[in-house]
Amino acid sequence: KKDTDPVELKHHLLDNLEKIIVWGKQNRVGLALHDTPYPNLIPEILKIVQKHYGNNANEAKTISAKPKPIIILSERNAKEFVERRTRNHGSYSWICRPETNNYMNSTGTSIGDFASTSPFNFEKMNETTLERGAFDFISCINHANISARFSTNSASSQSIEIDQIFYSFTKADQLKHRQYLIDAVENYQHNMRNEAIFSYNVFDKRNKTKVN
Numbered sequence: 001k002k003d004t005d006p007v008e009l010k011h012h013l014l015d016n017l018e019k020i021i022v023w024g025k026q027n028r029v030g031l032a033l034h035d036t037p038y039p040n041l042i043p044e045i046l047k048i049v050q051k052h053y054g055n056n057a058n059e060a061k062t063i064s065a066k067p068k069p070i071i072i073l074s075e076r077n078a079k080e081f082v083e084r085r086t087r088n089h090g091s092y093s094w095i096c097r098p099e100t101n102n103y104m105n106s107t108g109t110s111i112g113d114f115a116s117t118s119p120f121n122f123e124k125m126n127e128t129t130l131e132r133g134a135f136d137f138i139s140c141i142n143h144a145n146i147s148a149r150f151s152t153n154s155a156s157s158q159s160i161e162i163d164q165i166f167y168s169f170t171k172a173d174q175l176k177h178r179q180y181l182i183d184a185v186e187n188y189q190h191n192m193r194n195e196a197i198f199s200y201n202v203f204d205k206r207n208k209t210k211v212n
Helices: 006-026 038-052 078-092 136-151 167-174 178-197
Strands: 071-073 094-096 166-168 198-200 209-211
Touching: 006 038, 006 209, 038 136, 071 094, 071 178, 078 166, 078 167, 078 178, 094 136, 166 167, 167 178
Parallel strands: 071 198
Antiparallel strands: 094 166, 198 209
16 A cells, blocks of 8 residues: 555564464474565565574574575566566556665655666675565665665655555556566576576476476
8 A cells, every 4th residue: 555654564574474484383384485475575584484493593604504495486487477467467566666775866856756767777686695686575675764864865864655665567567667577577586596496487388397
């Protein structure tokens, strides 16, 4: 909703995500987290799993040794996926705006004013932490708030609305941002593919499955 407070949304998502994962551990239940919003919370899932799993909180000194969730990746052709998703579910499929990490530019123009004309130099996912990228909702909220708070154009904190951080696939398409959506999906899949123990593309009949 447009009147949703971004910071409240972040805390709501993180609090409930941790409760779900802790419940799974306490009850010895193997959780299968899939579909929205979990793909947008992958970095936080990694952090929470590393926080609560393992015999000794200090046992893992390296990232590779820390406990990780099992990731299974369902891949799509990025272009076909964006076209189909926009057509069928575009109004409620959300993504970080291209300039979320640069909330205000040097002239004080807000995201809503310049997103449709600015270059799509979004920050790609970190290959190790899987943070950032266009589908990391928590990072987008954090960076938008930091950028607004320390903007040189204002001495005080600015209130950020949810639609200044995210927009729908439908809105992106109206602003002629389809290539941005395609690039974002490709970047997400590329990094997730490296972490997944199993990946498959149900739409590619020539090569359906790949196992790492």
